[in-house]
Amino acid sequence: MLVPAPDAARPDSDGRHAHLEAVRAGRVASVHSWELVTSVDGPGTRMTLFLAGCPLRCQYCHNPDTWQQRDGIPTEVDDVLARLRRYLPVFKATGGGLTISGGEPLQQPAFVTRLAREAKELGIHVALDTSGNLGRNASDALLDDLGMVLLDVKSGLPDTYREVTGRELQPTIDFGDRLAAKGVPVWIRFVLVPGLTDAPENVEAVADIVERWPNVARVEVLPFHQMGTSKWERLGIDYALADVQPPEADHAESVRDRFRARGLQTF
Numbered sequence: 001m002l003v004p005a006p007d008a009a010r011p012d013s014d015g016r017h018a019h020l021e022a023v024r025a026g027r028v029a030s031v032h033s034w035e036l037v038t039s040v041d042g043p044g045t046r047m048t049l050f051l052a053g054c055p056l057r058c059q060y061c062h063n064p065d066t067w068q069q070r071d072g073i074p075t076e077v078d079d080v081l082a083r084l085r086r087y088l089p090v091f092k093a094t095g096g097g098l099t100i101s102g103g104e105p106l107q108q109p110a111f112v113t114r115l116a117r118e119a120k121e122l123g124i125h126v127a128l129d130t131s132g133n134l135g136r137n138a139s140d141a142l143l144d145d146l147g148m149v150l151l152d153v154k155s156g157l158p159d160t161y162r163e164v165t166g167r168e169l170q171p172t173i174d175f176g177d178r179l180a181a182k183g184v185p186v187w188i189r190f191v192l193v194p195g196l197t198d199a200p201e202n203v204e205a206v207a208d209i210v211e212r213w214p215n216v217a218r219v220e221v222l223p224f225h226q227m228g229t230s231k232w233e234r235l236g237i238d239y240a241l242a243d244v245q246p247p248e249a250d251h252a253e254s255v256r257d258r259f260r261a262r263g264l265q266t267f
């Protein structure tokens with residue numbers, strides 16, 4: 001967990017104006033946590049920063065504790081940058097970098113824009129992990145500073161997307177179209193949930209969307225798992241997938257083959 005800088009502590013009423021000003025300027029964000037990871041969230045060893053707050057309510061969410069922005073820790077961009085500087089040799093040795101994730105990072109676009117720019121100026125590769133639902137919040141300047149985007153396409157049929165997330169599919173397609181027009185490298189993520197996202201017509205619809213984007217470097221089909229269940233219980237939220245089993249390995253592999261049949265490198 002990131003430790004907030006002393007002057008970024010939760011503001012009292014006197015400090016509220018200064019705090020809001022810092023948020024607007026992108027100097028402070030609500031952060032859930034961070035971790036150092038290898039071989040996930042992008043190439044090499046990465047510092048993944050999880051911002052708090054998400055407008056989606058995915059039925060399979062493993063991190064419902066990131067949903068509320070108010071539950072995060074106010075954190076200075078300079079604090080994050082200081083940590084990143086410490087990891088520079090690791091990033092350099094492994095071809096890694098920073099991944100800005102959530103929650104939904106584009107719910108706090110000023111901070112993300114500032115962090116991406118300053119990290120890039122340090123020579124750090126920056127990835128953005130997003131559903132694309134708030135893609136309209138991403139400026140062209142931000143996209144220019146990203147080394148890549150991890151784009152979650154949670155379903156390909158609008159009705160299924162709505163059932164899975166509670167939101168609309170189209171903003172994700174629109175954001176993917178912008179990334180394609182700009183040539184930003186993209187890894188697609190699709191979570192395979194038996195009985196929810198694995199209908200052949202839904203899988204083909206995801207492949208139809210992704211196939212149109214020439215900047216997609218890989219597709220990751222991620223088998224649903226139950227590792228987030230305890231968080232739902234702890235938060236007292238009804239968990240609709242409590243009885244759903246992870247897909248069999250050969251089922252997941254057959255879905256990967258549907259993407260490979262479109263010429264997409266798929267894992």
Ligand code: SF4
Pocket residue numbers: 054055056057058060061062063064066102103104131
């Ligand atoms: S977008 Fe991510 S954080 Fe938000 S509800 Fe879906 S899985 Fe959870």
